[in-house]
Amino acid sequence: MSNFAKxxxxxxxxxxxxxxxxxxxxxxxxxxxxxxxxxKKPMQIDAYAFEKAAADHIFFSKEASSGGRGFAGGxxxxx
Amino acid sequence: MQLKKRQGKIRAKLSTLSASLxxxxxxxxxxxxxxxxxxxxxYNTVTRxxxxxxxxxxxxIDAALLVYFEQNGRITAIExxxxxxxxxxxxxxxxxxxxxDAVSGATPNGAVRANVAQTFSTPARTPDSSxxxxxxxxxxxxxxxxxxxxxxxxxxxxxxxxxxxxxEDHRGAFNLGYSQPxxxxxxxxxxxxxxxxxxYSSATGDVHAAKTFNSxxxxxxxxLNTEYDTSSPYGGVPGAFALADGAWRSEKSRSKTQLGFVxxxxxVMTRNWLMQLNYAxxxxxxxxxxxxxxxxxxxxxSGEPLRYVYESRPAKRSSQSVFWDNxxxxxxxxxxxxxxxxxxxxxxxxxxxxxxxxVDLTSRFFVEPSLRYYHQTAADFFHYYLVxxxxxxxxxxxxxxxxxxxxxxxxxxxGYALSGRTELYVRGGYYVQTGNxxxxxxxxxxxxxxLFGGTKAMFAFIGYTWNFH
Numbered sequence: 001m002s003n004f005a006k007x008x009x010x011x012x013x014x015x016x017x018x019x020x021x022x023x024x025x026x027x028x029x030x031x032x033x034x035x036x037x038x039x040k041k042p043m044q045i046d047a048y049a050f051e052k053a054a055a056d057h058i059f060f061s062k063e064a065s066s067g068g069r070g071f072a073g074g075x076x077x078x079x
Numbered sequence: 080m081q082l083k084k085r086q087g088k089i090r091a092k093l094s095t096l097s098a099s100l101x102x103x104x105x106x107x108x109x110x111x112x113x114x115x116x117x118x119x120x121x122y123n124t125v126t127r128x129x130x131x132x133x134x135x136x137x138x139x140i141d142a143a144l145l146v147y148f149e150q151n152g153r154i155t156a157i158e159x160x161x162x163x164x165x166x167x168x169x170x171x172x173x174x175x176x177x178x179x180d181a182v183s184g185a186t187p188n189g190a191v192r193a194n195v196a197q198t199f200s201t202p203a204r205t206p207d208s209s210x211x212x213x214x215x216x217x218x219x220x221x222x223x224x225x226x227x228x229x230x231x232x233x234x235x236x237x238x239x240x241x242x243x244x245x246x247e248d249h250r251g252a253f254n255l256g257y258s259q260p261x262x263x264x265x266x267x268x269x270x271x272x273x274x275x276x277x278x279y280s281s282a283t284g285d286v287h288a289a290k291t292f293n294s295x296x297x298x299x300x301x302x303l304n305t306e307y308d309t310s311s312p313y314g315g316v317p318g319a320f321a322l323a324d325g326a327w328r329s330e331k332s333r334s335k336t337q338l339g340f341v342x343x344x345x346x347v348m349t350r351n352w353l354m355q356l357n358y359a360x361x362x363x364x365x366x367x368x369x370x371x372x373x374x375x376x377x378x379x380x381s382g383e384p385l386r387y388v389y390e391s392r393p394a395k396r397s398s399q400s401v402f403w404d405n406x407x408x409x410x411x412x413x414x415x416x417x418x419x420x421x422x423x424x425x426x427x428x429x430x431x432x433x434x435x436x437x438v439d440l441t442s443r444f445f446v447e448p449s450l451r452y453y454h455q456t457a458a459d460f461f462h463y464y465l466v467x468x469x470x471x472x473x474x475x476x477x478x479x480x481x482x483x484x485x486x487x488x489x490x491x492x493x494g495y496a497l498s499g500r501t502e503l504y505v506r507g508g509y510y511v512q513t514g515n516x517x518x519x520x521x522x523x524x525x526x527x528x529x530l531f532g533g534t535k536a537m538f539a540f541i542g543y544t545w546n547f548h
Contacts, residue, residue, distance in 0.1 A: 029296030035350075037408045045355055045404075051143070051506055055540070068357060068401075
């Protein structure tokens with residue numbers, strides 16, 4: 001392999017690594033100082049998990065589908 | 080710490096990347112400082128109903144009562160639940176949950192309606208039991224048969240949906256879980272659970288891991304779970320298509336095992352929008368029939384019931400589902416929209432859509448109406464009834480829950496923050512199933528009967544949450 005090819009290859013590799021690194025620095029989604037709404041309780045994924053589990057238990061015992069939000073099944077002989 | 084060490088090595092070797100790494104480190108510090116600022120803000124603002132924020136140890140107690148009852152004297156259930164969640168200062172999480180429930184009432188036995196009175200025989204709860212129940216559609220009498228066992232009989236009037244009114248059960252369950260940051264993982268933990276009824280027990284275990292990155296905007300999670308269930312029906316386990324004559328069976332119990340995983344992606348899309356996408360796979364193997372459910376075997380011309388046999392379901396079932404959840408916060412409102420697609424190896428496909436709208440009327444009080452739509456196709460082996468003289472299928476069940484139907488749930492929730500760290504809420508719901516009660520191929524007298532034994536139910540869920548040090 002010629003020196004030119006080696007240099008070109010190294011440059012391309014360096015550019016790719018740099019590009020990947022720079023991409024990792026940019027965030028998809030809001031910046032940390034824009035998380036005020038996300039910090040609220042009802043915006044949490046597991047907010048009212050108790051209530052959602054109870055609702056899922058009702059639906060699971062009356063329907064053939066289960067799971068999605070969490071595990072399938074219900075630990076009971078109701079279905 | 081590990082991240083900083085790794086960054087140092089990279090910086091020494093690849094000087095061209097140093098600028099971007101420094102930028103990343105600065106961003107991480109800004110984020111950390113920001114998180115601390117949030118923490119102190121919430122810690123000091125006790126009148127708000129938010130959590131304690133990062134880095135502060137606290138505990139949470141949840142207590143709830145679910146009251147559920149179906150129309151026409153069918154199932155009634157009361158389920159109290161309590162849970163303790165301990166949040167450690169270093170993101171450790173310990174949860175203990177206790178549940179009890181009492182279920183009673185009438186449940187469809189699987190037979191179809193008929194234009195004549197129908198009498199059913201089933202094993203009594205224990206050989207020596209001597210209770211009887213009565214209802215509008217007929218009482219039951221205890222019949223002594225040879226072998227010192229007892230059979231419970233009940234009669235259902237013509238045109239009535241056959242239901243067993245002797246249904247009664249109690250359940251107790253606990254779940255224990257622990258997780259904490261571990262090495263590269265943001266959270267890693269495990270849980271166990273056990274649930275026991277008089278004729279059913281279930282032991283569960285799970286392991287879960289989550290990694291948060293992209294400035295805490297993205298979380299990837301993986302949960303593995305397993306379950307071992309044992310069914311020990313009153314009167315023993317009936318064989319496939321065994322005659323439902325109330326005879327006791329020699330096999331006392333059967334079991335099934337389950338393995339599954341859930342792969343989840345949570346993404347903060349914008350300042351207002353949180354999204355979650357889950358893929359779940361589940362595999363069950365073992366006894367999955369309902370040991371109390373029967374099918375009518377009817378005359379091929381008149382449709383009159385000739386006898387009743389126990390159902391039979393395949394031993395293997397695998398299912399997959401995709402669940403998509405969105406929370407959108409706009410001013411005093413929070414909209415949650417979710418969708419689920421489910422498919423399994425029994426031929427069932429379902430779609431679920433749910434929307435709720437939380438409106439904060441004051442800083443303490445909110446209302447949240449909700450609507451849920453669900454539709455499923457029938458299992459390959461769903462049959463309203465079997466026809467005498469025809470070859471038996473490999474599997475058959477008349478359980479409406481395995482049939483084709485649509486359900487709508489209308490709900491509303493009211494919540495009130497008693498203080499900054501306590502909240503009381505009530506959720507009420509009305510659930511109604513609609514299905515095809517008049518299949519085109521119904522035989523004889525069955526053409527005039529409603530063959531869909533769907534459910535209409537009301538429920539209320541009262542919950543209380545208390546966060547404390």
